Amino acid sequence: MSGRKGPFHIRVSAMRQVELQIEDVAFGGKGIGRDEGKAVFVPFTIEGERVTAKIVREKKQFAEGELVELLDPSPRRVAPGCPYFGRCGGCAYQHISYEHQLELKAKQVEQAMRRIGRLAEPPMHPMVLSPLAYGYRNRITVHAEDGIVGFYRRDVHKLIDIERCPIAAPEVNEALAQLRAARARDGHYTLRAHSGPRVFAQTNDAVAEALVDRIKAILPAEGKLLVDAFCGAGFFAKRFAPQFERVVGIDWDRFAIDAAQKDAATNEAYVAGDVTTELRWLLQQSDLATTALILDPPATGLSAEMRGAILDSPPATMIYVSCNPPTLARDVAELQSRFSVVSITPLDMFPQTAEIEAVAHLQIKAL
Ligand SMILES: C[S@@+](CC[C@H](N)C(=O)[O-])C[C@H]1O[C@@H](n2cnc3c(N)ncnc32)[C@H](O)[C@@H]1O
Structure with missing residues (x-):
């Protein structure tokens, strides 16, 4: 769009107001309605609601709107618990009952797995809820x-x-x-809330414990090698070290690796380096039949090189912890050439926000 056309275009569309039936809530938190077939995304709406929205951005394939009036509110609508809600960039769902937030998030993970993950029937486990719907962020x-x-x-x-x-x-x-x-x-x-090294740490203590329990249920009771890729200060590696002969954590944050090393048991080792190179090398040296791999990457997920390294030397058991369902689904789609997807468990690590944590269990396919 040219500089002149841009502002003019925005001004015209900003004046347009539409009445919408909200059909669904997309990952990211916006309700979706249709105006003459075109999808319109409107924050702070719930499926089933009729609303009036002001169009604030119009693209060829979709438009974005701001809620003007609730014509027919959802029974799942509740009063937000925060006076800044709607203005602050942190929360997206305080207007939705907690029970329904969980249903929406579980559905969003399943949809991502179907559409992007190419799983006809994603093996979904029930959503793990947060005992605290507010007051949980540490x-x-x-x-x-x-x-x-x-x-x-x-x-x-x-x-x-x-x-x-x-x-x-x-x-x-x-x-x-x-x-x-x-x-x-x-x-x-x-x-x-806690003192400790200034490195990545899980945000919701109770849900982080539930995540550990879920991983414990997946991992073999004992094994030779556990690789904790993107290990931070060793949150997972340390929990599971007692059930493996050897545990190796990889993270490129030197402060996190130093913190992990400080109280490491004799079977724990931590490598300060890039997962892209370290993981390939480590898997190539390992007895893959007795190796388990935990991956907990940032929201961008795995790089093509990391997926390549895993597919070239696939470990028997893989646990992929993700804070971004679309990148998890993208990676799972490619990893399915060598792995079966055994389960996908969404966890509500971040109530009231649009963020979703999920853990996928992948098992090497028999050749
Ligand atoms: C979501 S955090 C997981 C931390 C850890 N599993 C935990 O539970 O505390 C992601 C971690 O990946 C690390 N990281 C991101 N990209 C990396 C890369 N290419 N190689 C190595 N570490 C990386 C970051 O430093 C961060 O500690």
């Missing part, structure tokens, strides 16, 4: 700028002054109150 990162301390708005790059974050644990909110009282200098601040 860390938050806030930003300070010109005397304002808070989170960025969802629509524009502007800070909202946040006094309290209801999805954060009480200890985190206490740290926020202290930071605000101290008149923090401009910058980013990660506030934590």
